[in-house]
Amino acid sequence: MNIGILGTGIVGQTIGSKLVQLGNDVMLGSRIANNEKAVEWKKQNGSRASHGTFAQAAGHGNILFNCTAGTASLDALNRTGKENLNGKILIDVANPLDFSNGMPPALSICNTSSLGEQIQKTFPEIKVVKALNTMNCKLMVNPALLKDEHDVFVCGNDKEAKSEVISILKEWFGWKSVIDLGDITAARGMEMILPLWLRLMGVLQTTNFNFKIVK
């Protein structure tokens, strides 16, 4: 499948590499076509890997991942252009972490809205599915790194899109437990878990952990 990834940081690179290994043609998108990190990533990932602008990466993809910094996501999507986005599934992995007042970051959007909702509202023709924003990127694509079972949350307004994303999570990335939280307003709760996640990272001195809902 052709997949477009918006963002060339560690999250976009990690998801991109996994998708290439699975046999997909993946383009990493950035503000500029020849982003240094994307050029390096392509070298390491062979002929199925490519890079371009946000618009080129979105145009390339049948499915898109938003792996930009959350505070820059709306700007990145605006640069991408509706003609490259409309009708497509966008898996929104981003968190609206605002580091402008130092550590710990606050959320730039929260409580009465969320980044996932703002993207869906601004681009009503995209099928936004929030997913994978609650664990580190190595776990995103390889949940088996933790011995015990743990959970990934998803939410979104389009049921078919969500169903396709759940298949990707299970069949491609190996997730056994996916919890569907309903429509995109659940992105609020998914993003608001970040302050606890960051605190746990400090206390546990690792990013190699995740949430499990015990029933």
Next chain:
Amino acid sequence: MNIGILGTGIVGQTIGSKLVQLGNDVMLGSRIANNEKAVEWKKQNGSRASHGTFAQAAGHGNILFNCTAGTASLDALNRTGKENLNGKILIDVANPLDFSNGMPPALSICNTSSLGEQIQKTFPEIKVVKALNTMNCKLMVNPALLKDEHDVFVCGNDKEAKSEVISILKEWFGWKSVIDLGDITAARGMEMILPLWLRLMGVLQTTNFNFKIVK
């Protein structure tokens, strides 16, 4: 031990009953001395149970629990009076859930502060320990209701107070896994998990679940 509980709702009653069963003398406090729910609770809990005003309950207790509605907690503590509070441990179980705009509730304080922090800031002579705010009250006092292990978080500025609260959680309530998140600013993350908790309650159609950190 003498214990004062601020709040006469289901959370205060459940914690109070458990503490009475453990042999403690427990007073439930409310705005008025003869709150109807507290009178009924006393009838069911025998001679070690009593009720009074916030000031009387806090004056009675060597250790205090804040089980008031989060949006009313600061007002309740102001009514209680510093002379009844200062120097004592306050286990803050409350969440600042604002239902004024309907369901789902928003948090009345979050992101750049928390209820736990605001209580500690307003009453610097109280030893505030945030705990037990992330699960339903039956689980708070009986975590064994879930077969698999799950976690309770604590945070607070006073190490000795936190250590005493951790002992209460383990020895009285039966918690096996307590995660100390550090100082009271961690209350932000602990309270911001509520929107996800509420969403999970809707999806799972039960309150009988909790978070486990898988490492």
